[in-house]
Amino acid sequence: MxxxxxxxxxxxxxxxxxxxxxxxxxxxxxxxxxxxxxxxxxxxxxxxxNAQAQALRSTRSNSLGLLVPDVRNPFFADLAHAAEQAALSAGYVTLLGNANERNDQQDRYLDTLISRRVDGVIVAPVGDDGGRLRALIERKVPTVLVDRTVPGLDLPSVTTDSETGIRQAVQHLAEQGHTRIGYISGPQATSTGRDRFAAFTRAVAEAGLSQDPDLVYFGDYQAASGSAGVHALMDLTNPPTALLAADSLMAVGAISILHKLGMRIGTDIALVAFDDIEWFALLNPALSVIAHSVEDMGRIAIDLLLQVINGQSPESVVLPSELIVRASSATPIRPTSTTEQWSQQ
Amino acid sequence: MxxxxxxxxxxxxxxxxxxxxxxxxxxxxxxxxxxxxxxxxxxxxxxxxNAQAQALRSTRSNSLGLLVPDVRNPFFADLAHAAEQAALSAGYVTLLGNANERNDQQDRYLDTLISRRVDGVIVAPVGDDGGRLRALIERKVPTVLVDRTVPGLDLPSVTTDSETGIRQAVQHLAEQGHTRIGYISGPQATSTGRDRFAAFTRAVAEAGLSQDPDLVYFGDYQAASGSAGVHALMDLTNPPTALLAADSLMAVGAISILHKLGMRIGTDIALVAFDDIEWFALLNPALSVIAHSVEDMGRIAIDLLLQVINGQSPESVVLPSELIVRASSATPIRPTSTTEQWSQQ
DNA sequence: CGATCTCGTGGAATCGTTTCCATGGAATCG
DNA sequence: CGATTCCATGGAAACGATTCCACGAGATCG
Structure with missing residues (x-):
């Protein structure tokens, strides 16, 4: 050099x-x-x-930290892309860190970001206790949470209102004649896992559908747990006729195992996934999804962060979610003789 | 702070x-x-x-730059993940940059990386002229190319031997009875675009299949050009019965438009894609692919880079590629006399 | 025409760390 | 017991940039 x-x-x-x-x-x-x-x-x-010498002297590094649970998750890849572009046009470079859904890797990266004196940090937090996030707060490092929040941490955030989309999905499935909806939940140690589960529970009660606790499987937002969830739910003596997966990766796992089981999605079983991934529309049948805008989320997160850097205290933002019906859930349920839980449409 | x-x-x-x-x-x-x-x-x-003060004094920043054409492309997301993990365990943080398939954004990021005095850079280059890559070389910044090379730049690289996989794919399609294979090529301004096109041309000649130049469409590695390619190829008076797409995004575009056209993949038309994306196995029918290992590519790139940083001059590495046959190309072609093979049944 | 003001410039301090050099006390040797 | 070695330590220089301060030359004013 x-x-x-x-x-x-x-x-x-x-x-x-x-x-x-x-x-x-x-x-x-x-x-x-x-x-x-x-x-x-x-x-x-x-x-x-020499950016280092400049930063040392001026105490501004013109760089931001972005910490996501997993870049290979298309939702977070899109988020990273959106945030990075927004940051770039505001004159900041982005240091992207990958927590691998692990607390220790997240903490390690947070310390690195503190050491590098980034001007601000955006975190989609892993886990529930904050960990080294508290060190950021103590040092007054401008920080914005994205997608997920952490109880007890008072930081601005950009999240999705899962409630609306999930209620729409449940109502939609009820209209197709489903009364037993299986729910593949995210981990209860994440705010999104809890929120979406709560929304599902409320929606099912409102729609007067089965509240059988066996219809809920708790996964971990990874593909493998989507498969495991389908197994568990389909092994019930009284299995669901529709499935709702709380994120895209678990939906992928579910699809994969449904194929293996020879069940036709959209015909033998309805499927709706949270997260709108471009590819889901290409599946055959195309997948119904609860969509929320990643681009907005990334852009707004940077926007809030820049406000915090400027000494303001912006309000948290909650983005809407919305059901997009495609073929995977569009066929009304047919009356069958085996189980008569449901009234025929 | x-x-x-x-x-x-x-x-x-x-x-x-x-x-x-x-x-x-x-x-x-x-x-x-x-x-x-x-x-x-x-x-x-x-x-x-304070990492900046340390770097200023010691002229080592313990950070690497990684520049990819597009993080949202799952191939590069996986590559970024693999490289980042390998770098992390060697004690380096990774600065991830996104060129958006644009020369100017790549150059802008390269200058940023020079300014930040990263200890080394891994680039999957956009374009053919090197641009600011030459500035890296002049300053003797340790640099390794990955996936793609640039003519005239003598840098260590990690690439894929497309030849083997493409030949296997063409032979496989020939065995199924296809004689007219449509090729959706990558841009000839990238080394991979040229290599794969050349491999396809050779393989088609060896197999004695049609070398009709109209069977080749030149895309740009983006989904939209995959769609455009299918349009162009299917509008021929004598359209192909099989398609080979030179990367995953163009394959996605192709799939999407084939669905719209009502053509059944695997039955009406065979499809093989370069790049093995996890999801391709979940499509219905599952997609045949030419696979190469992104994990190895990322890991080895970091490995070579560390060698360059240590003053060595490692040899470039070429990784193998291999055909994985799935349902999208597994059905032998039925003899038909008309140009509308797909419209029957 | 002397005093003040303006303006471009050079020099020096500074940011936080590492590392070289000098120092002085303890330990060791002949 | 005096001379030498050893070793932990403090002090200071250096990395490359920014910024404050002071200075001197012109311009301007009373």
Missing amino acids: EAVTIKEVAALAGVSVGTASRVLSGNPATSADTRERVAAAAAELDYQP | EAVTIKEVAALAGVSVGTASRVLSGNPATSADTRERVAAAAAELDYQP
Whole structure:
């Protein structure tokens, strides 16, 4: 690594480092002549300022930390992309960290972000206790939570109102004649897991559907637990006729096992997934989803973070969710003789 | 941001900053007593060293840059994940940049990485002219190319041998009775686009299949161009009976439009895609793919980069590719006389 | 025409850390 | 017991940039 310093630029331009610095940072107290000579020297040497030295001196690093549970989850990949683009156009580079859905990796990354003195952090938190998030708060590092919140941590956040979408989905399934809806829940150690489960419970009660606790399987937002959930639910003596999966990865696991079991989605069983992934529309049959805008979430998170950095205390934002009906849940249930729980449409 | 400095640690421990620094960096020239007091003080204050100051002094930042064309492309999301994990266990943090398949964004990020004095860079390059990549080379910044290469740039790289997989795919399709295979190519401004196209051309010639130039559509590795490709190929007076898409996103575009056209994949038309994405196995029918290992690619790229950082000059690595046959190409073609093979049954 | 003001510039301090050098006390040797 | 070695430690320089302060030369004013 052969670095060009401002000293060399100044020498080539025949000025002092102070003057060179002034020109390069756009300080108006410079003569046209020196401006020109310094600019020429910088271009000639292809000078790139040392961001570390700048940050050390100015206590601003122009970088943000973004910590997600898993980049390979398309929802978080989209979120990362949206946030990164928004940050870039505000002049910040993004340090992306991956917690791998593990508390210890999240904590390790949080310490790294503190060490690198990022100007702010956006976290989709893993787990429920905050962990080293509290260290960020103590140091007053501007922080915004995204997608998930942590009880007891008073930080601005951008989350989704799962309630509306889930109620729409349950009502929709009820209209198709389903009375027993299986729910593959997210972990209760995440706020989204709890919120969506609560919303499902309420919606099912409102719609007058079966509240059989066996119809709920608790997964962990990973594909494998979606498969396990389908197994558990389908092994019931009185299995559900429709399934609602609380995130995209568990839906993927569910689809995969349903294929293996030879059950036709949309015909033998209805399926709705939380999270709208581009690919879900390509499946055959296309998957009904509860959609929420990742782009908005990423963009708004950056927006709130910039406000916090500027010393403001923005309100948290809750984004809407909405059911999109596709073929996987569009066929009304047919009356069958085996189980008569449901009235025929 | 309220930072704790080594000065405060030293004061609390009752030693000089020099001594505190020695203890914290594991320098053995310290007494057991001071080691203990400094460690206690650091823990007490929850001291996190300022990485910028360390980097400024030591000219090592313990960070790597990773520049991909698009994080939302699952192939690159997986690559980013693999590389990031490998870097992390070698003690490096990864700065992830997104070029959005655009030369100017790539160049902008490369300059940022130079400014931040990362210890090394891994790039899946966009475009063909190198651009600011040459600035990295001039400054002797350790750099490794991944997935794609750039002509005229002599840098270590990790790429895939597309030839084998593509030949297997073409032979496989030939065995199913296809004689006209449509090829949705990547852009000829990328090395992978050129390599795969050349491999396809050779394989088709070897297998004695139609070399009609109209059977090739040049896309840009984005979903939309996969759709456009299907349109173009199917509008031919003598359309292909099988399709080979040069990457996963174009395959997605192709699938989407084939659904709209009402063509059944695997029955009316065979489809094989380059890139093995987890989801492709879940489609109905499951998609045949040419697989190559992203995990290996990411891991090896980091490995080579660490070697370059250590002053070595590692050889480039070429990884194998391999056909995985699934339902989308498993049905032998039925002899038909018309150009509308798919419309029957 | 002398005093004041303006303005561009150089020099120096500073950010937080590492590392080199000097110091002084303890330990060891002849 | 005096000389040498050893070793933990403090102090200071350095990394590369920004910014404050002071200075001197012109311009402006009374």
